[in-house]
Amino acid sequence: MRLLLLLLASLALSAHAEAATLSVRVTDPAGAPVRDAVVTFHPAGGVKGPITFDWPYQVAQRDVRFEPYVLIAPVGAEVRFPNFDRVRHHVYSFSPGQRFELELYGRDETRSRRFEAAGVAAVGCNIHDRMQAYIVIVDTPFAAKTGANGEVTLPEAAGAGVLKVWHPAIRARGSAVTRPLTLSRAGAQREVMAVELRASSSAH
């Protein structure tokens, strides 16, 4: 027990002292890269201070599509929903805890909404079924979505925590898989997360 406490203490110290780079590659069981997967690292000790990301908290509607498909936003962020289309959209989400509805609004109009709790909001348009987007509200600064190569890099993450991968098609409760992870003090650490995807998800 004493040893464990000692270990934890040392980890906490090291996390502050030095930061490492975590590279995660998300693949399906066959090894193919999974795009638009949200990879988050949740340190055991929690996160302090405001969380910001360097991308706009915005889900635009352009060409009858949501853009981006997956948006990562911190808790409390106000996400804007600008409409660049000539048609009007009726943006909504029925996701538990993230319910909202932006009644029909037109071109170059912007609606915004503040997301107060962590979670995933599946966003759709009541008029256009095929429009779909996900807003992942995170409470950790260590979050990124995979690109076409299925990889993300989470800088400056360190210490013990939980690595979580979320994707709308993951065949798991909450469409997410987690893994406990202890990041070393220095250097780059690579992780591979193989996830099982639903064969046919909802229409994109």
Next chain:
Amino acid sequence: MFTRLRTKLTVLYAGLFGGALLALSAIVYSAISENAARVVRSELQANGAVFDRVWALRESQLQDSADLLARDFGFRDAAASGDETTIQSALDNLRSRLQISRAFLIGLDGEVIGLGGVPEGAMAALWGALDAGGRPSGVLSIAGKPHQGVSAPILAPDLIGWVVFATELDHAHMRSFAALAAIPLDADVLVRTRSGGWRSTNPGAGEPDARAVASFLDGWNGQADNTPRRMRTPDGDAIALVKPLRSMQGGDEALLLLRYSLTLALRPYAPLLASIAALGLLSVGVLAFATWILARSLTRPIAALDEAVRALQSGRRTEVAVQTGDEIGRLAHSFNVMSGTIAERERRITHMALHDPETGLPNRRAFEDAIAGTDQGARATHVAVLSVDRYVQIRGAIGYGLVTGLMRELAAKAIDLKPGLMLARVGPDMIAVLFEARSDFEALRFAGALRAGLEGRLRVEDATVDVGLTAGIAAVRAPGDGAALERAAIAVEQARAGRRSDGAFDAGAYGDPARNLSLMSEMIDGLHRGDLVLNHQPKFDLRRGAVSGVEALTRWAHPTRGRIAPDLFVTMAEETGHIRALTEWTLIQAIGEQRRLRRAGHDLLMSVNLSGRLIDDHAFADMAINLIEDTGARLCLEITETAAMADPDAAIESIARYAAAGVEIAIDDYGAGLSSLSYLKRIPAHELKIDKSFIQTLAKGQREALLVKSTIDLAHGLGLKVTAEGVEDDPALTMLAAMGCDVAQGYLIARPMAVDPLIAWLANPPVQAGDRPALPAGSSAAG
């Protein structure tokens, strides 16, 4: 098979036509039923396609409704927020509006909403199918009942579950589907049972039908080949099409069975088939009847002919009525002619058999039949035979033709005298009559009267003949005693012999020819048995005064009839040809006995009589000569002069052969027959035996003595030794000796005796050598 032509024709024709009709009916029925089956098949196939379309249409409607619901914003809101009450009410509302059996929601986690009364786990398989994606639709079994189901995912906008709509495929539903078909199909959905079999959803389907379906499906290969097949059901054959229905959850849970009864399919043709059958039966009936009528008219004359031929066969004369001019008519006519001819011929044959062809009078056969027909009453039936005297001479005088006419005239005259008399010509010169008489005497009187009536001058055509008749009668001893006729004929002979005009049959005078005939076979037996013996009569040499030889005579002591006269059996043996055996036996016996005599010290010449019938028998001569040469016997063959004359050349040649062989030849009984000097000259004889008739009358007068004396001289002149036969008294012997006769034979010398007495007699002969022929007193009386 058929004994009657009529039956044969009827059965044949009716059978033939019926068979043809039956075959035709079978073909028609087969064609119709094939056609019906084909129609049903194509209809079933068409309906299978229609069903697919209807199914698809129905599914598409359901699908649209499900999709609509799944996209409804409010419903999605409710579903996403897990508002079960709202969801339930929305589903209920929609179900009643769309009139679908079941509408429910399955969440992504398998939770089912809106399916009351169904256990949670029951939808696990469905959830699996839904989760696998691809919007499954098809047959869905809910609470054991088949449903047509569709599903639609609920996207909010993420997939949160599925809406499932299902319509029960109950029987009413299937009926409404079947109503779409042009023919009244039977559509049934079958679901898989736990045991792997199939269960009908038709509540009205009975157990036998279920078994028929099960049996049919056993034979189904499981392929959805859309090929209708024949199915046997309790109500007759049906054509059935199986369509496996796609299951919503995978697997083969349900089948669509479309079928149509062939009985129903054939029902429209039933009146047609019935008409054909009725027409066929009617035709066969009419044909059978018509054939029967025709056959009867055709066969009636044949049957009549058949009957007539049978009658003719059994001897009855029949005629067949000729009714038609065809072959049968001609046959009947020919038959009648033939029948008539046969009857006429039969009559002629009968007449010929019973009548004399020359005179037309009844013949011997007819007369015998008449005798057979008599019945023996108080008046005995008699037969009289009237024979024309000197018939041969009369025939020679007036010729055959007229003598036949004469017999006819006699018969006619007899009928005139005694009308109704049974009369027949039983021989060329004999007319027999049959009559009744109380006694032979009365019969004889009757016959005499009739004979007297017929005798006298008779005119036959141009000739006039004086006819004399002899009548003989005999009684018919028993019915059918045909021999009576023969006896009457013999009576005629007997009457003629007695120089009488009428005579009754004298059985005593006639003897018994049959018995005499059997005598010969008894004689042959007697030869072997020793019934016949040789007796020897010594021949006394007058010159030497000693016995020089013996004549062997055959004697027969019959075991039952006593002594048989030699004349009788020898004559009979000559007539029946048994003389050869008898003579052969005599030769052998004589040779043997001569040897005995020789052993007893008496060397005597043995004389044996040779029948005239055997003289010219060369085979016998060969045998006899061989025998004599072999034994070295000294024999003399005595030949009767008359016999020698029968075939002179052959006889003389034969006699010469005997003589050449050293056999002496004696001419026997000389002078009794018609003695010929020329033959006497030709025969190389050694001895002449003067017949006893001359010797016995020798002492009667000068004339007789002179005849014997000159005969002796004649013989001596020819170089023959002379033997006198039948020497019975001393004066004759003395005279003969004086005349120069060489040998004497007769009772005076000795009677014929067997060999043993002969030896005894020779030991003490009554005459001694050198004596004058004088005999002891004891033997002189022997004759």
